[in-house]
Amino acid sequence: MATDTRRAVVDLLGRYGILLAFLLQVLIFSQLSPYFMTGENLLNVSLQASINAIIAAGMTFVILTAGIDLSVGSVVALAGIVATTVCKVDLPFPLNIGAGIAAGLLFGTLSGLGGGLFVTRFRITPFIITLALMTIWRGAAFVVTDGRPVWELPAEFASLGGGRLGGIPVPTIVMLAVYAVAHVVLTRTRFGRYVYAVGGNIEAARLAGVRPQRILLAVYAISGVLSAVSGILLASRMNSGQPNAGGMYELDAIAAVVVGGTSLQGGRGTLVGTFIGAMLIAVLRNGLNLMNVSSYLQQVIVGLVILLATMIDQAKKT
């Protein structure tokens, strides 16, 4: 009986632990800072979370297959640079912005496909190939810009990331749309089931008729294109393409995925979890900044919260 109760509690914690931790955190900050629960600040948090959350959605697909994508931060930077550079081409209004966005997304997709190809065809571990891509794209971002930001962009470009629709920031809307679509893809389509299957047991999946190569190629492409989406939104918010943008974003994204309960061993996890994970991290940073906690201490606290959240998740498995 006692073990049953314990099991039930652990089960509850495992299932809703992250949500509970998130709500607890919101409660604490709303008590500690009078500015936290204002509508303007909550929109601000959603805006700040959006960049990382969109990357983390793609990262979830990759991690579900037991892979990893370290190149996302550099893809953010270079996609932003590609988009801003193409935007400056002398074309009439909707075309220039459209071409810039398309070029940025194309770069992200190609980067993801390239990484996926090395993973599937040449059997290089995802960690190594995406580490290489991370270094290559970061270097390329500095080479093509000569270390200087791309600026003096057409005025409309800034409205992508800086604009609002019905009072909601555009990046927030993009984030919600990305999660809605990705959630349906992952839970309601054959492709989604195959992603779990490849991550759970690649040999079993192969024997069941899944072609793991295609699934792997697709998840890296998804990660690449979603990183590019973030990169373009970020560049728009800064009204410039910055070669040093997106530094360490891969770690923020992985943290959101893992805090959200997805197993690094693959096969287990949800996008809802990742979403809450990304929100949790964003709220934590925002709350600590609102309370003017020293930046040195903030790093320690963020690390501790990640540790705590993953320990709650670990309880699920034992």
Add this chain to the structure above:
Amino acid sequence: MLLRTLLLAAVLLSLATLGSCAKKERAATKVIGVSLLNRGHIFYKDLEEGLQEQAKKEGYELIVTSADFDLGKQISQIEDFVARKVDAIILCPVDSRGVGPGVLTASQAGIPVFTADIAAENAPVVCHIASDNIAGGRLAGEYMAKLLNGAGKVAIINQPVVTSVLDRVQGFRDALSKFPGITIVADVNGQGVRDRALQAAADVLQAHQDLAGVFGINDDSALGTLDACEQFKRDKPPVIIGYDATPPAADAIKRGSALKADVVQYPKKIGSSTIDMIRAHFAGQPVPKVFPVEVGIVDQAKLSAI
């Protein structure tokens, strides 16, 4: 093959010529080897110009090389200078710690080493010549006080892991401490890059609705703050002061945005002061361990005048 032989011959010939020149001139003029961080950046172009002009005045011969952000290259340039027995070496270290052994090699060979702009750690450098970042921060603080008429809430978008930045912030705080009406209500880490600064600044703007001023420790921090201000579209955004006056920042100041002023460094002055220190050292006069070079501040009026 023929091309390669010709090239080799040309290189050998030029080396021989250089060598004989150096020998001939050894008695007459002092030769100074320079290893810059890079030669493409406008800051280092100006610094080099300052070196060249002052060296010409003193009658020194400069051998200017560029390490192009490559420590290995810089070390071998130092070794070349040692082999050539130059009279002094000027470095803009690629890596403050990594350059140490190279400095040691030179000083053991009896060649005095001077660093410009970037310091070398734990190395026998005669004199380090660089912008006075404390004075720069102080200028920013005094300008802020003027803009705010001595009263209001101020935030710092910081990057508290870089020595030169710590100096800037110290100077800024020193200057504002003379104005009891001004309080520093936030000091956050924007990591010195525009995307992180944007997020940190957005949080600060949320926490302090009546924020009157922001000091960005470099232009990426200042411009990230400007991005955040434009996001919230406040009627009265805080005034921002940045550092370095890079082209995008200068542009923002000129068009009358919330970014009001920037501290500027004078790289040319760093170059000429470096030669001055070397001349003093050659003459047997004492030189300070660190020689701070003055900085200035620019605003809309000054930039429009240029």
